[in-house]
Amino acid sequence: MANALHIVVCAGVVPDPLQTLEPVTGPNGPGLKSEVVLPATLDPWAASALYEAANLAARNPGSKVWLVSLGPKAKLQQVMMTVAQKVPFELVSIDGPIGGFPDAHSTAVVLAGTIESIQGLDRTKCLLFGGWESATRGAGVTLQLIGERLGIADQFQGVDQIDLRDDGSFEVLERVEGGKHQVSICAGTPAVLGWATGNLAEPRNNPQVGMANMRTIMPALQKAKPATLPANGLHYVSVSLPKQQRTTRIVKDLSPDEIARELVEWIGAE
């Protein structure tokens, strides 16, 4: 139990990546058309963080994983039906708005406050996980802000790997420019890790894990506290879909030799 970890994973729900999105502006600011009925999924990079957290917890007896999620209760419940079958965790839910347009600073205030109030969480053993960017706002700032609010001064972003050592220190691989990883050694918890893809495949659904998780998920959803997210002086001047539509030339009747010549000429042109 020397390396028992308390891992808190922050993960939002996002529209399924294959859905067509159309922005609309309502009385509360911008949003997505039919946002409430769009199929939702756990944020992809945050999902990587959850799977890595569960894997790390499984290899370090005495560890525990909390999944902290802010979103409309109904959406959270829908997404949890699938996520609960993947890995063991305890859900801590907050009933709040969905989407990429609320201010990240307000989101961080709510999430940090919620984490501070988690019963049994030992913050000296804490690893704060999440996606390094969401698929909604994609700002890559919320985890940092939560970390600052929790007083965590060792933070890593774009993480693909963590290797925990017997002495409690760990090695982290972070994505940096040029398709490389920066390798760092951290003395130990607490730390913030914003995950990229990681190394783990999505776990198969396990009904037994799902049953165990659902015992805590439904009460957590019922207890979810409502949260409002102030705009903090953020104003949207415009929100729109990209208008760029290209005129595509379809070339069907050229031989491979002719295409190759055309491509080489194009590649070499300034």
Place this chain on the structure above:
Amino acid sequence: MTMESVLILTHDALSDENRSDRGAALTKASLEAVTAGMELAARLSAPLTIGIVAADPKAAASTLASTGARLLGVSGDAFAQARYASDAAACEALCRAVSASIVLAPASSRFARVAAGVAHRIGGFIDTHITAIGGTETVEATRWFYRQRVEAVLRRDARPWFLLLDAGTHAAFAGAPGPAQVEQVPVELPKLRTTVTGLQAPAQEAQTGAPGDRSSSLGWETIRPDAKLLFVAGAGWTKKQHDSQVHAVEAGELILGFLRLAGASLGSSKSLVDQGGEGQPVLPFLSHMNQIGQTGSTPRHAKGLSTCCHGEEPHVVGWRFIAERRAINLDPNCGWTRGKADVVYIADAFQVMAKVNALLNAEKA
């Protein structure tokens, strides 16, 4: 209108031999932020200060001599490493020394790691992935939401306002170097618990989920942010071809050959990268780092050539910032190419790329 003041945060190119911009006093992304900051300060008639985070900021300062800006720097061995605790302390000290209302910084991995934390420490707010700064009476910033699928222009009343600029959105500052005075800003460092031990190429086994040998057996990198051309490989490369056989080895040779000859950077669809974890044929030099699209990167290159990609919206997302786009595809009705690519060649990519490589080889010879 409130009088604004502008601070540009920059950092030097770390000395690690693997850095693509090693030896440069400032990173290219930092110099792009300098251009953006100078334009903004001129438009607002605002005082301009440039802060430099470096072990020794003198060389960087001399490259900024012709900006006419006030130059501040932090120095010391602690800043030779890109690490949250020391970099956040350095940026915080620079911000406190200036009390600027607008802080611009490049969205490099180094500053993206710390900028939000610094904004919080000085009571500010931050917006990232900024692609343009405009406005007439006010400052307005453009950025994308939902992974480059929705574009928004926003402004904030609150100050200080941090804006992290995406790379490739501004020209790099290229003024003549000269003697420059850099004011040293003291930094109170916290206890440092993290040590950076270096950089490394992604694991060859990353796509199979087996950590181990972390060295690149190619001896060169397939991801080249400064390349003019992005070559995107789709899952079709490892599917059965017209002879009902898989030709993954040949596909790998053709792709690597092209990257070498054209100096291109390699991107991949998620489906191709994921195949390794699903026991299907793989291109062994690909990792998740090559992935573009929803769960990958959205690189900026002048040109893009897509091969054997299928037609999903995430692929379009990955191509958002590619200026000229061509594709080789067997399917003339592929949905994503129409209206997204400039030219689509309906052809067998194996045959075409073999011919392209032969022509490029002949040119080299």
